[in-house]
Amino acid sequence: MTTGSAPAAARRGAYRRLSVEERRAQLISAALALFARRAPEDVSLDDVAAAAGASRPLVYRYFPGGKQQLYEAALRSAAHELERCFVEERTGPLTQRMSHALDRYLAFVDSHDTGFSALLQGGSVAETSRTGAIVDEVRRAAADQILLHMQVAEPGPRLRMMVRTWISVVEAASLIWLDEQKQLPAAELRDWLLDQLVAMLTATAASDEQTARVARTALLLEEPGGPVGTLARGVMPVLADAARLLDPESE
């Protein structure tokens, strides 16, 4: 927290020590910390004021729409943080890049567990078409980042569907993970999600030429000791008896 630059403003009391933008950011940050760990209905404007060391009227001055406006501002701040999770250097194997992104994403889910569940499980009074649009924007931004890593400028319908539905796998798995009190170590959940990405990419490649090119290019950068090598070695014994399925005439 930095102090305001105008000495006169500073003398006018504690509330004046922060610039308008700083105070706003501080209130949003206090709200987000509360909304992260409690359902929206269990957070009051007084809670936010207390957590921010501010008065209720001050909170209303910045957020005349009250709790709903504060909730949406906190959600927007969380959305930006989530979108940044999927920004990653474009070097190294695809699974390594996605592994870093998933680590950041799961750390976010871990530290915003209750709010994340309340928002995505639906039925909260704080949910509106605006909050739905914010969540959708995060999904879209994540999909765009993943497609960038796949070096695809114009994704066709199959590849887009694959990426968007994998994101729904990540979301659903995160909710199950929280629901089951995070019993699975986050690193194991991450590895399982990476396996699903590789599996869905490969299965979609079987019937879509663009996805096949993406999969072949991605495989070139993978290393035998990496996630794809481990997955391939794990899959082999399961498929051992299924070689007969490769010959369509073998009936």
Place this chain on the structure above:
Amino acid sequence: MTTGSAPAAARRGAYRRLSVEERRAQLISAALALFARRAPEDVSLDDVAAAAGASRPLVYRYFPGGKQQLYEAALRSAAHELERCFVEERTGPLTQRMSHALDRYLAFVDSHDTGFSALLQGGSVAETSRTGAIVDEVRRAAADQILLHMQVAEPGPRLRMMVRTWISVVEAASLIWLDEQKQLPAAELRDWLLDQLVAMLTATAASDEQTARVARTALLLEEPGGPVGTLARGVMPVLADAARLLDPESE
């Protein structure tokens, strides 16, 4: 529509021709038809009354909670229909059974498109924790049916997560399909979803013994001309250059 059994009641006018249960079912059916094709906010109680050939007071007599109660009753009726989609004879290859289930599911989505999107995309005023619970119950019932077909009485966390996240793939893909004006033929979407099921099952089998048993047992019943054979033949050329990944020492 059958007429009431008591002749005296029948003479008292059109509203009396149906039994209480029949009239209730008729109102729910009229409501469901409207909620299927319009967002909840675009359906009024008068619309439902008109569609059912009933008066507004009669609708209120059956549904004193008004539109919200009627919406939830329609949703419950749709939920039962959806749950039945996944009930299938336990004979034949797993992909064949799931193919039948998906055909019924996609036909339902097709005929309830607007309501399906409004409900699952969130932000509708008609959404409450009760409607959320009804949707979750459908997901749970679908997962239970799929696990029955996998002959698993006590699914472990990995297998359960795989089945539940595949259901989220089905949901997300359905919403994308509707959002893109059903450009993809339903049969192609179904086949793609089956491919994802096989891929996710196989990838999960790589690191989970129970899932590996389910996958091996399921593969025994598959036929070379079936979905798994087609998928396997499509995947082979994509993976052709990746054989080097199988040897962890080959770097």
